[in-house]
Amino acid sequence: MPQLLKVRNLQTQFFARDSIVKAVDGVSFDLNEGETLALVGESGCGKSVTAMSILRLIPNPPGKIVGGEIFFQGRDLLKISEDEVRDIRGNDIAMVFQEPMTSLNPSLTIGRQISEPMEVHKGITLKKGLLRAKDLLGKVNIAAPERRIHDYPHQFSGGMRQRAMIAMGLGCNPKLIIADEPTTALDVTVQAQLLELMKNLTREYGTALILITHNLGVVARYADRVNVMYAGRIVEKGTAHEIYDDPRHPYTIGLLKSVPQLDQDVKTRLVPVRGQPPDLSKVPEGCAFYPRCDFATERCRKESPVLETVSGNHEKACWIDVK
């Protein structure tokens, strides 16, 4: 499949008064058309910032993309003008935000909001936009969409709002949808429905998906490939299978151990990853995971590991050969 997105050595930093927060520190990954990629990691590990950087939505100040390249269909998004980026936003790359409760405008009807990206990019009228909005709401399984497009967001439940956000994202037939923890604010049954819906729709439209999540169950089921992030870097990448069945980075192993499993004995204790994620304004030299790692050696404290191939496309950034 042709390559859609190529991120190389992306560095995004936030400048506080007396410190620099390296939120994303040299992230590289590829994404093919129609593929689903999961970015996994704890809160504050740079997942969302990576996603925001792709669309150049980092608020500046205080944030800034200080280095790297983001090729989208061969074009470096970091080199084009603001107007050109605006053409891509919502049109070629759509974003679904974390909080459906707050990411819809409370003063506009759902229909108008779904229609808006199409008005902006395809130059259609509100009338036609509303018709499309109705179709799209039907697509995301909202009953009676012809009436619901006149509703305001507060008349929708959380799950319905997130569906409306997805409908909004699909409007212009984007090549890529970035979903930033799309199910975090929803309850479990709705989560499953929504992810199923997203998977079906992206498959139907051939849309690539970057799924940002900290839910490893989600990853296993819906992602083709997985990037595990820690402290602004990718520490392990591979197919969902490889990450699950054969994790090689101590952090990935720790994450997997901390997920409850239904087939476990009731009395089995979960093993959390001990300690806290590092303060990104003062990441220690050497491996960022070193203070929390059970396998750490002297070398880990001094030298920062780089991604190296395990097998095929499976890569890890760790000095130790953990099995």
Next chain:
Amino acid sequence: MRENFVTVDHNSDKGSFMTDGTTSATHSRDAAAASSLQTEEGPNNTVVPKARGFTADFFIRLFREKPLGAFGGIIVLILLLTGIFADVLAPFGFNEMSPLNRLKMPSLEHLMGTDQLGRDMLSRIIYGARLSVIVGLAATTLSTIISVFIGVTSGFIGGKFDMYIQRLVDAWMIFPALVMLIVFVSVFGPGMWTIIIILGIQYGIGGSRIIRGATMSTKENMYIRAADSIGASVPRILVRHILPNIMAPIIVIFTTRIAAVILSEATLSFLGLGIPAPAPSWGGMLSGAGRAFMLKAPHLALFPGLALTIVVYGVNIFGDAARDLLDPRLRGGLGSYSGKK
């Protein structure tokens, strides 16, 4: 009723918009997606119309949910109609003197009596309504436009620009409003349009603070970021995403300002700096004849004062109700003071 009904022969234009404006490389994929959509549309190609038009809905809800607000609305309506049809309604001219009938108490011929020059008070009150309507609406509209313009740009752009603009606003607000008004009137001379422009600027600059604050808190919302993420331009974000969400303070500013402007005009006229005699300004009537003959003929002060009080009260409660009804976030009876849900 306004029609929100949408009918489109929609199968014909569907494919065209999907392929419009896309590059040739993506052409086939979009077309395929469009056709896949088409197959699922089925026979139902229309959108159900909204139950009622927006304006009709507003007035029905006003009477049903906000009876007090509706009462205010009626007062406002009466004021408007009185202003518009003053020529028809007034039994005498506003400056028609009748030296024989000076300072008459209210009677059947002169329902509100006559003033010291024998002019019919009712006619003067009616013509005064016209003046108040013109001054009130024009100055308030001007001031709201100024407030929104300064407030939204300053609040949205932020940073240094905001800092400079706000220091200018500070500088302006240091001077007491009345002193500013008096200075301007004495420089430019009294007259209706001078008053309108001065009051418009005066209230406009002061009110911009409120709009700026509302803009700053609104722009931090996630949906503004979401609007950014769909590629909306800055003007579009301002007009479609910021403005509707700061409508509540704008309406409140507008309605409270109408009352304040009418009062300010009355104040200026009371001080002799307003619209010059013989124009029948309520404030002027209070100050001139009303004060001089207060003991001898109290109706000269009573009726203009009553007119002012009733109008200001009516405008305020109507504005409050309108704010509650127009803000979609408050829909469903929240914030209702009528006790009804």
